[in-house]
Amino acid sequence: MAKSREERAAELRAARKRVTLFQQPIRTVANFSVMMHRFTHWLAVYISTHPFTVRLLVPFVVLWVVLRFIPGPHVPYMDEIWLMFRLVVWWVGLGILSSVGLGTGMHSGILFLFPHVYIICTTSEECNNLNFDSRVNMWEGHLEPGQNFPCLQPSPTGTFTDNVTLWGLFLKCWFYCFLWGWGTAIGELPPYAASYAAAKSREADEEFEELQHQIESGTHDWLTSSKRWMINYLQKHGFLGVLLLSSWPNALFDLCGICCGHFLMPFWNFFIAVSIGKGVIKVTGQLAFFLFLFSKLFVESRKAALHFFAPIVERVSFGSITHSKFVHKVNEAIHKVSRGRGQAGAAAGGEEDDGRVTLATLFGYLILVLILYFVMSCFNQFAQQRQKELDDEELNKTYGKVAPSDAATNTTASSEKPPGSPYNLRTRPQKAE
Incomplete structure (x- = not known):
């Protein structure tokens, strides 16, 4: 039969x-x-x-190529544009690499950005001002640990506090942090986009309803529970939820992007929230923290903070971490971060000095x-x-095409996208046949 x-x-x-x-x-x-x-x-x-x-x-590319190699008074401006272009590509690219490192040790903030902030702080102390070009620390001109930027006009010794302010130092570093943070936001798009596309594909199949039933069921395994919590949180808070989850160093944020894509959060809602969270709020807090650690402006404040927290740490650790040991560990950590790329091998290997x-x-x-x-x-x-x-x-070839009224019930949201939508890998929309 x-x-x-x-x-x-x-x-x-x-x-x-x-x-x-x-x-x-x-x-x-x-x-x-x-x-x-x-x-x-x-x-x-x-x-x-x-x-x-x-x-x-x-x-623009044609005009650039022509003007780049024709001598004239415009050449310095072309060189400046080229320098800024390379600067943006360098720091945004490092931010993207930091996001797609996926826990393998490639955290470009520790390896490149925070050491860059340290070099700016030490150069300001050497020059006793902020009159130096900090853009050259990239590509083939990347500075090694212990090197500083050349001083353009050094100021007399003892004038550091008169010439260098917290706000000036902050502005000297913030643009690099913003570019890097924006790069980390861009690096969060692949999990979101892939999940968005997969969700569109599932809508064209019965498995989408099966997955939704699994999430809404009483399953208590940790993966389903975590996914349910994050989905409920994001569904409740939407844009604000993504903004808050991206505004601090959140190792689980890749899963947040996956959930946002799975439940079809609009692209601009997701990207703007992540860009503000990672590119503005998070990096601003990180910059303030590392300026506090590295800058000569906060020497006394650092000492006071260490003496304040040392007894607390000693009590919490039941005496295993003494006052002197705590101070030594903090100074050692600051030294490692300041060396940056010199510690890349240990960071990539995922091991401390003792193995x-x-x-x-x-x-x-x-x-x-x-x-x-x-x-x-x-x-x-x-x-x-x-x-x-x-x-x-195969079904259409064997049994013939279904009636339009039946096909209409199977038409999915993904078919409503224009042909070749980036989140719909079909070459054309499905047709009700």
Whole structure:
């Protein structure tokens, strides 16, 4: 007896769930490659035909190339523009790398930004003013530990407090921190975008309702409970919730981006909140903290703070961390941060000087495992979406196309996007057939 369309569709749906990297790796990779090819093709066409590219970017690049190599009074201005361009790419790029490091030890703030703040502080003490160019600490001109910027006009000894103010030092450092923080915000987009696209794909399948049922059920495993809490928090607070979660060094923020994408938070709501949180609020607090640690302006305040907290730490640790040991550890930590890239090997290896793996390293690896699991699930989801298209073609070929009224009930929100939407990897919207 021939199977009905519904029975065959149920069989294909069950078989489609087995299209995973572990069970059917070849088919999964092939299907995912098709989806990625569609996206890259859309992206190339979108960028090359966008009015901004055609009317502004291409003419600007041509004009730049021409003026860059023609002698004249404009050359110093061109050099200045080129320097600022390289500066922005350097610090924004380091911020992106810091976000996508995924717990592997590549925290570019510790390796590059905070040592840069330290060098600005020490150079201001050497020059007794802020009259030096701090932009050259990048690319091939990156300074090594112990080096300072050249003083343009050194001031007499003893005039440091007259020439260097907290506000002036803050402004000298803040632009670099802002660029780096904005880069970390951009680096949070891949988890959000991938989750957004996966959510769109799930909407075109029955699995979306299954996942939603799992979240709303009484399941008490830690992963589901954590996801439920974060989702409820973000759904309740929306833009403000993302802003608050991104305004402090939050190692779990990748999971926040995943949840925002999964529940289809609008792109600009997410990106603006993350940009303000990471690019303004968080880096401003971090800069204030490191200026307090590094600047000569706060020598007495640092001593007072150490003497204030040392007895508290000694009591909390039941005497295992004495006053002198606490002061030594704090000074040692400041020294390590100030050396920055000189400690890159230990940071990347995830070990202290005595070879012991730290708790922070283990936590970083846990986050890495969670993110890799998410990436793999997205990989499988896109492959299954491609498989659904193939299954639908088989059903239409065997049983004929469904009536428009039936297809309309299966039309998804992803099909409402324009062809080639960045969060919909199809080449065209689904049609009600």
